[in-house]
Amino acid sequence: MPQGFTVDAMSTGELLCGRYAVRGVLGRGGMAVVRDGWDGRLGRAVAVKSLHPQLVGDAESRRRFAHEARAAAALSHPNIVAVHDSGEHAGVPFIVMERLPGTTLADLIARGPLPQDRVRAILAEVLAALATAHAAGIVHRDVKPGNILFTASGRVKVADFGIAKTVGTDHTVAGQVLGTVAYLSPDRLLGTPATPSDDVYAVGVVGYEALTGRRPFPQDTLGSLSRAIMTERPPALRGDVDPATAAVIERAMAPRADWRFADAEEMRAALTEPSPAPPRSPTLVMTSVPPRRNRRFALLGAGLLAVIVAAAALISDVSDTPTPSTPTPSTPTPDPFATTVAPSVTPSPLTPTITAITPATPSVANPPRKHGHGHARGGEG
Template identity: 40%
Template sequence: MSLDPSTIGRFKVLGTLGAGAMGTVYLAEDPLLKRTLAIKVVREGTGDAEVLLRFKREAEISARLNHPNAITIFDVGEAPELGPYLVMEYVEGESLSSLISRGPMSPDEVAGLLIQAADALAAVHGLGVLHRDIKPENMLVAKDGRLKLMDFGIALGDHGRLTATSTFLGTPAYAAPEVLNGARATPASDRWAFTLMAFEMLTGQLPFAAESVGATLYRIVHEAPAWPSDLTPDLAAVFGKALDKDPGKRFPDLPTFLRALIEALPLEPDRRAAHLAQLASAAPVRATTTLRLGRLHKASGGRNPWLWGGGALVVVLGLWFLALRSEPSRILSIESKPSGAEVFLDGTSLGRTPLRQVVVKGKADALRLEKSDYLPLEHRLKAEDKGLVLQLQAAPFSVRVASDPPGAAISLDGEPRGKTPAVIEIPGEGSHQLRLHLEGYQPWVGVPERHKALPDPIRLQKPKGKKGEGKLRKFFKGMFQ
């Protein structure tokens, strides 16, 4: 008999998405908004107070983050018979760890996903928050190629810590050496885990893997990373710098690391250029600001509180106005029919279609597709655009029409086009009939094709008499002689 609940809070349970040692994730529906959701419930005995605190912390960070590459948390609560639960966005796809389990991923796919993950992590750090558990299991990849960072349950910010005894939280295999040595976690330790995840995506293994957790931790702290035999020297140099034991000797930020990584990856020139352009288009994500008016008022001394309140109101309205002006980034997939069109966003090349992971920043909206033999296509991005399939229109082409003898009347699809010799324009779409007519000669009919010249000249033929016509004329001529 199933023990799965039929409802959790106001949400209707539709099924089970997954279950593990820590709990279960259910597929559910919000009956009010008719929205499909995922609900995480921990198993009994995990410690409801601590779990609820983590869930609330995760919901708080999600609300402040509001990033297209981060899972959105909609609600948090407690159910009488289940305990704490977390209601989040449902993403149809699979975890990054599941993709890695099938073997090393292609460099092109790795670059696209890492740019998205780096953008999300930079936004988290922009809030003054450390994720502390960056790993493939905490990255979801949707079917359309969008990546979602999740699980902020052990994130640490500038407002305190989860418990006084939580000296180390996270996954040991992705822990930075300085954290294992007792130092406080920093953005550099999140970047260390990000680097290990990138390495695992490309190679299918971790550079400090050992037979036990203890041996793995020892290697992280004391030994150099182990490279696969087929890792190129350029990639080894990039990962060697990113995995230096000294945080000060590593890449200073994720864009710098990714730029070096993309340059070292075996990519086609157009794909390398597209990834670098996408990386360069990333804009810093500003932290959500909270005004602590009580503390500000106390520091104002004898100032008139009404005047001070008005000043604070102006500041709040100013921040609200800036928040409205800021445009959140989003993820697009762009296809064209036919494929292979070069895509430009506000004049910057993104590569050739199909593109599955395009990060659109700020107010960028001018999309242009170019492909040889087709008319350029321009498209203004709309807020609702997510998966674009754009139809290209074949460009017209020209053909030279010459005949022997010259002076033949030219018609295209029944419309006159002058006389030979001439150069005429053929519409790009469909097939078209070209006809030459000259008195005393048989008409010539053909179908012009792009990149295929017509005979030069087209030799017109005189009409031939019907079979037996000459003998019959001679017979009658002889009768009257």
């Protein structure tokens, strides 16, 4: 047994179930205490969570505690704290879980806002854990920074399914609201049955708090928080937050359930999948690709230039022919290209003045081909 452990387990003087030794307290919650433990059979560190002594006689608390053990044990996921064992010792129920260093997201937030890349990564792992729970019909109902732990390597672990609800069942009584007030959705504040959408809302609040270092609605009583949520909007996220990330968090925190993501998997996909590329601006299209009309003029100008070159070659061939001995007719031979281009005009494929230059006769054998609807391809001809 490692140094510092004792057999004085929960003041009984015995090992828990003859196997687990415990020592200092790691944390306390509303209904349980978590102690550092050691599994003597397997020789590994564990965390031992036991019901508060004052709640041992409460049947409802014992039922919730047992439900936590069953719910967490049924969920096998790398982002969920693993449950190794459960039992009862000297009338006190306990759960044996994997031992983590003890750092929580609440500890990190207490030091100040987190970088948004880190927040996205943390939320993605939290949502992956909750997606597994939702797929199994389990709603956590107490998602908050204090229940988000980290391994030594930095991996996220979601803990404390103590008030988790299995869809189709409920362990609450009429009018009872369970969970940490600051992370309860408006639906839960109104006493409606818990759904995966409530976990989504809590993740949105956690993301907001991680990015800003403060809760969107800092009220700490049920009545004040209810009034704030119903009448106020949370302060805007800081300006340098990625718009896509901000949009996901804001949607998760929507006051109406049908405006939020349906479950954790849908929110995780929105957070992690690349956003579709925004539509290109018409200005960008027009400046990156020459407009169709100018390209048509360019082709027309190139065709006219070819005709002029051909005409020049023809004239050159005629001038090299010997002059016949008989007088030539005084009427000059018509030049089909004489009226095509004025001598003072220089063709320019990108200048509007080219619009006045058109072939005067049908002597151009191959006029530019008329193009169809090419703008659907970005303006190409």
